[in-house]
Amino acid sequence: MNELKSVLLRSWQSHFWTNTATTGVLTLSFSLILGILLFTTNLGRFLAVWGDEIQITVYLKDTVSAEQLGAIKRGFQSERAIEGFQYINKEAAQASFEKSLSSYGPDFLRAIQGDNENPFPASYLIKIAKEKKTPELIAGLAQEFSKWGGVEDVSFGQEWLKNYAVLLKIVRLMAMVFTTIILIGCVFTVSNAVQASLTVRREEIEILELVGATQKTIRRPFIVEGAFQGILAAAVSLFLLAIAYKLIYQSLDSVLGAATTLSTLSFFPFYLVVFVLVLGAAIGAAGSYVCVARLNTGWAAVHEGHS
Amino acid sequence: MIELSHVYKIYSQSVHALSNLTMKIARGEFVYLTGPSGAGKTTLFRLITCYDRPSSGTVVVAGQNLSTVTPDQVPFVRRKVGVVFQDFKLLKNRTSFENVALPLEVLGMKRAEITARVNDMLDQVGLRYKSGYWPNQLSGGEQQRVAIARALVSKPGLLIADEPTGNLDQNLSNEIMELFARINAQGTTVFVATHNQSFISKGNRRVIRLEKGHIADGFNRPAPQLQEVAAREL
Ligand SMILES: Nc1ncnc2c1ncn2[C@@H]1O[C@H](COP(=O)(O)OP(=O)(O)O)[C@@H](O)[C@H]1O
Ligand SMILES: [Mg+2]
Numbered sequence: 001m002n003e004l005k006s007v008l009l010r011s012w013q014s015h016f017w018t019n020t021a022t023t024g025v026l027t028l029s030f031s032l033i034l035g036i037l038l039f040t041t042n043l044g045r046f047l048a049v050w051g052d053e054i055q056i057t058v059y060l061k062d063t064v065s066a067e068q069l070g071a072i073k074r075g076f077q078s079e080r081a082i083e084g085f086q087y088i089n090k091e092a093a094q095a096s097f098e099k100s101l102s103s104y105g106p107d108f109l110r111a112i113q114g115d116n117e118n119p120f121p122a123s124y125l126i127k128i129a130k131e132k133k134t135p136e137l138i139a140g141l142a143q144e145f146s147k148w149g150g151v152e153d154v155s156f157g158q159e160w161l162k163n164y165a166v167l168l169k170i171v172r173l174m175a176m177v178f179t180t181i182i183l184i185g186c187v188f189t190v191s192n193a194v195q196a197s198l199t200v201r202r203e204e205i206e207i208l209e210l211v212g213a214t215q216k217t218i219r220r221p222f223i224v225e226g227a228f229q230g231i232l233a234a235a236v237s238l239f240l241l242a243i244a245y246k247l248i249y250q251s252l253d254s255v256l257g258a259a260t261t262l263s264t265l266s267f268f269p270f271y272l273v274v275f276v277l278v279l280g281a282a283i284g285a286a287g288s289y290v291c292v293a294r295l296n297t298g299w300a301a302v303h304e305g306h307s
Numbered sequence: 308m309i310e311l312s313h314v315y316k317i318y319s320q321s322v323h324a325l326s327n328l329t330m331k332i333a334r335g336e337f338v339y340l341t342g343p344s345g346a347g348k349t350t351l352f353r354l355i356t357c358y359d360r361p362s363s364g365t366v367v368v369a370g371q372n373l374s375t376v377t378p379d380q381v382p383f384v385r386r387k388v389g390v391v392f393q394d395f396k397l398l399k400n401r402t403s404f405e406n407v408a409l410p411l412e413v414l415g416m417k418r419a420e421i422t423a424r425v426n427d428m429l430d431q432v433g434l435r436y437k438s439g440y441w442p443n444q445l446s447g448g449e450q451q452r453v454a455i456a457r458a459l460v461s462k463p464g465l466l467i468a469d470e471p472t473g474n475l476d477q478n479l480s481n482e483i484m485e486l487f488a489r490i491n492a493q494g495t496t497v498f499v500a501t502h503n504q505s506f507i508s509k510g511n512r513r514v515i516r517l518e519k520g521h522i523a524d525g526f527n528r529p530a531p532q533l534q535e536v537a538a539r540e541l
Contacts, residue, residue, distance in 0.1 A: 010400055207409070210385065211385070211386075211461075
């Protein structure tokens with residue numbers, strides 16, 4: 001603990017600006033990557049709530065036979081993605097329609113109904129398991145159902161679903177592209193920054209080698225320091241992101257009002273915060289290790305033309 | 308203490324820094340290494356301190372054949388040799404005391420023993436009262452004395468100094484050489500590269516003179532004979 005303190009103190013005292021620059025670059029990169037992660041997961045959640053509204057309705061022919069009904073039921077039961085299904089007979093369909101349109105007046109209702117014949121088909125309302133609910137699966141199931149005997153038509157909010165799928169794809173693709181670009185840039189800048197700070201430390205390494213320090217002894221302080229800078233950068237980025245999240249949430253709240261969907265948004269869970277800190281430390285330590293290992297090879301490490 | 312046998316160091320086709328060098332320095336000797344710039348003095352010291360390997364030939368230091376040393380063993384060879392450079396090579400972010408303590412920290416010595424030995428060593432070079440000074444608060448001569456204290460604090464048995472007085476005036480240089488003589492009297496083998504003719508001609512010490520990577524004629528004998536040669540040729 002004492003050694004840790006003295007290593008860090010000495011390093012920050014004598015290399016304040018290179019350390020600050022390295023940590024700053026790390027912080028910026030972490031913030032961007034974590035920001036994208038936070039944005040896409042929350043957008044995904046936001047869209048998933050909309051996705052909940054989607055369900056499949058299978059309309060049956062009036063002429064459907066008992067065997068066909070049985071086959072349809074068995075078909076639903078054998079489909080794993082289906083969590084449950086509800087039969088709605090012609091009368092119930094008519095009743096619910098009448099209820100929803102009653103405000104338009106009884107004349108209108110009678111006009112549609114015409115004779116005493118009930119024009120509404122019986123149907124099955126199908127509930128898809130939440131975790132399996134993807135646009136592709138829903139479209140696939142709907143297509144399959146429409147081929148079954150006794151089925152008149154299948155509806156599943158086709159138009160909306162298509163847009164939803166496209167939107168999700170675009171967001172995911174953009175997130176991937178951005179993250180890749182930032183990661184590549186991150187690796188370059190970090191390795192440059194560490195390289196620059198190592199050039200400053202070259203002398204230090206040279207002298208430690210001179211007095212017979214082992215490779216381990218020489219590398220340890222650099223790795224400790226890299227880990228510290230990584231943790232520091234991760235902590236600062238998380239802090240900045242938390243503030244940004246709070247501000248955006250508040251402004252969304254005032255714009256959207258008491259929209260229920262807002263409650264599905266959330267910051268990173270605790271375990272992820274811990275994971276990010278550990279990852280930060282690991283990245284910092286690994287970066288330092290790679291760079292110091294290049295200078296400190298154990299044998300004839302320093303080639304200085306001294307004549 | 309040091310034994311070289313048919314040592315070559317070839318940097319490239321045209322640069323033969325050392326060629327067919329054979330010499331022996333016994334325990335307790337004080338030897339000057341001299342010769343013009345580019346003669347190969349630093350190259351020789353780099354071989355002795357494991358900073359480089361010879362192109363061919365063998366180097367034995369303190370009984371250890373350096374051709375068989377693995378990278379893992381290098382630090383342990385370096386601990387047997389104290390090294391002093393022209394440019395001191397002190398850590399700027401450590402005080403005199405901390406610089407001298409470095410080799411003992413590397414050995415993993417206890418705090419109390421480090422303090423005792425560093426203070427004792429700083430006494431020997433006359434700088435105990437500047438323990439807490441930073442290198443940039445010390446004069447060149449003082450910095451070199453701190454560097455010497457660092458080289459000797461772990462009692463290495465062999466001290467190698469590559470033009471240690473190159474950056475110092477004559478008075479300070481004399482002080483440093485007197486310090487080396489004292490250390491040698493205590494039993495440490497001393498091998499010093501220098502350009503300074505006054506030391507070479509004054510002291511009745513053994514001198515090895517390098518020229519273009521060879522030992523110059525007549526300059527690789529034990530001390531007594533050398534005196535005559537030096538008197539004749541310098
Ligand atoms: N790393 C190196 N690469 C190529 N040539 C070198 C290197 N180090 C030294 N030399 C050459 O080897 C010769 C001996 O150099 P050096 O041992 O430094 O001489 P001195 O210390 O006696 O002045 C010189 O010609 C020098 O240019
Ligand atoms: Mg030299």
